[in-house]
Amino acid sequence: MEDETKNDEKQILAETIGAESEEEVIQHLNNPVANLKPIVKQYLTEVKGVKKEGNKFYFSDGNARVEVRVVSDEIIRVRLAPHGVFLDDFSYAVPVVDQKVTTFRLEEADEYYAISTNTITCKVRKEDFLVSFLDNATGMVMSQDTSPMHWEENVEFGGYYVYATKDCKPEENFFGLGDKSGNMNLRGRKFQNWNTDAYSFGWDQDPLYRTIPFYIGIHQSAGYGIFFDNTFRSYFDFGRENNDKTSFWADGGELQYYYIHGPHMMDVVKRYQTLTGTHKLPPKWALGYHQCRWSYYPEKKVREIAEGFRNNQIPCDAIYLDIDYMDGYRCFTWNKKYFPDPKKMIKDLLNIGMKTVVMIDPGIKVDDNYWVFKEGKENNFFCRRSDDYFMEGHVWPGRCQFPDFTNPTVREWFGGLYKELVDLGVAGFWNDMNEPAVFG
Structure with missing residues (x-):
């Protein structure tokens, strides 16, 4: 046996x-x-078939599948399923994918398939699965693959690294990615998108606090945008490794990107906003002069700073209170020793034309005697790891847990916690450390 x-x-x-x-x-x-067998990159091969479902076109090489979706006359989305099965069509960034499309059509030629709207054409080359985007008015190739989309097994974390590589024209320049140090033109540089607490960063430090996987390419006075809708750690190379190529890839998740047509930069940005949405119009004072630094405390110091601005006739519309206004860095509390009567202080500041803004961290101190933590714990509102333990990290209060903002119920609960501060007269909130940042 x-x-x-x-x-x-x-x-x-x-x-x-x-x-x-x-x-x-x-x-x-x-x-x-x-x-062990070596881990190798796997590439799309030749196109062996195409299937139309409404505004979506599915191309296959016999194993992997690619979805090309007409979002609007100027926007096309591309998705890759390495083994032919797509993940759930979900995005934190794009609440509604489809927009208004006047007309579109699929045409087949000897060498490629072409999906055209009134404004742009997406070509998929049959022999090697290369994807390109053209401006219908000029016939100009705006962006095109230099190698097929590909993937590689991620042994450490499971899933797949996913890659896209496109041409980088000699006169092409790149802009975007949100908070990046250095020159505005990203040509010749490589970046990592991974939110981190980059205190006192320098000219070439990367990554930084915020990551926006959207860039604009401009060549021959015409522009386009690429929005890489992927929440994993991602990377962008704008001709750094190879001057003729630009590429983007991620440590996991889905290879899903939107081609956004211009031809002008402002057109690209406006159309990007139709995908991700726009901010509500802020109050007028929020666009004024603000005074902020790492902590003004106690109350006497805040008043002294405010009076100094007024006495010296320096315009100031708002003053910020950093973490020291809290009781032991616990969010939604006040340190009564430093600020014995915050309501009166806020009112007095308002009387001289100065709003009060306070900061809030997403790290909630692990303390069973702290009402915010207690509520979150009792209702299972905090993030969990894959092994089902709570995700913990050390931040300013010490041990912290983090609200699971992917849960609508948690978002509603957390939003309600601000009411007491608003009732005191607080006019705005500085949402800090939302990388979320942890120490060590």
């Missing part, structure tokens, strides 16, 4: 590692690391 069990285990191992003989199995057992 024992011999049968061992033989079964050997058979399973042989199938797992692709061994063709017992000798290969024994060799693997003696040196498993040296005999």
Whole structure:
């Protein structure tokens, strides 16, 4: 019986590692690391078929599938499913994908398939699955693949690294990605998108606090945008490794991006906003002069600073209170020693034309005597790791847990916590450390 069990285990191992003989199995057992099969990038091959479903076109190479979706006359989305099965069509950034499309059509030529709207054309080359985007008015190729979309097994975390590589024209320049140090033109540089607390960063430090995986390419006075809708750690290379290529990739998730047509930069930005939405119009004072630094406390110091602005006739519309206004860095509390009567202070500041803004961190101190933590814990509102333990990190209050803002109920609960501060007269909130940042 024992011999049968061992033989079964050997058979399973042989199938797992692709061994063709017992000798290969024994060799693997003696040196498993040296005999692991290498992880290689896998590329789309030739197009073997296409299927239309409404405004979506599905291309296949026999295994992987690519979805090309007409979002509007000027926007087309591309998705890759390495093994032919797409993930749920969900995005935190794009609440509604489809917009108004006047007309679109699929045409087949000897070398490619072409999906055209009134404004742009997306071509998928049959022999190698290369995707390109053209301006219908000028015939100009705005963006095109230099190699097929590809993927690679992520051994450390599971899933796949996903890659897209496009041409980088000699006269092309790139802009975007949100908070990035250095020159506005990103040509010749490589960036990582990973939110981190980059205190006192320098000219070329990367990554920084905020990541926006959207860039604009401009060449021959015409522009387009690429929005890489992926929440994993991602990377962008604008001709750094190879001057003729620009590429973007991620450590996991789906290869899903939007091509956004211009031709002008302002057109690209406006159309990007139709995907992700726009901010509500802020109050007029929020566009005025603001005074902020790492903590003004106690109350006496706040009043002194405010009076100094007024006495010296320096315009100031708002003053900010950093974490020291809190009781032990606990959000939605006040340090009564430093600020014994915050309502009166806020009112007095308002009487001289100065609004009060306070900061809030997403890290909630682990303390069963702290009402915010207690409510969150009792209602299972905090983030959990894959092993179902709560995600914890050390921030200003010490041990912290983090509200799961992917849950609408948690968002509603957390939003309600601001009411007491608003009732005191607080006019605005500085949402800090929302990377979320942890120490160490």
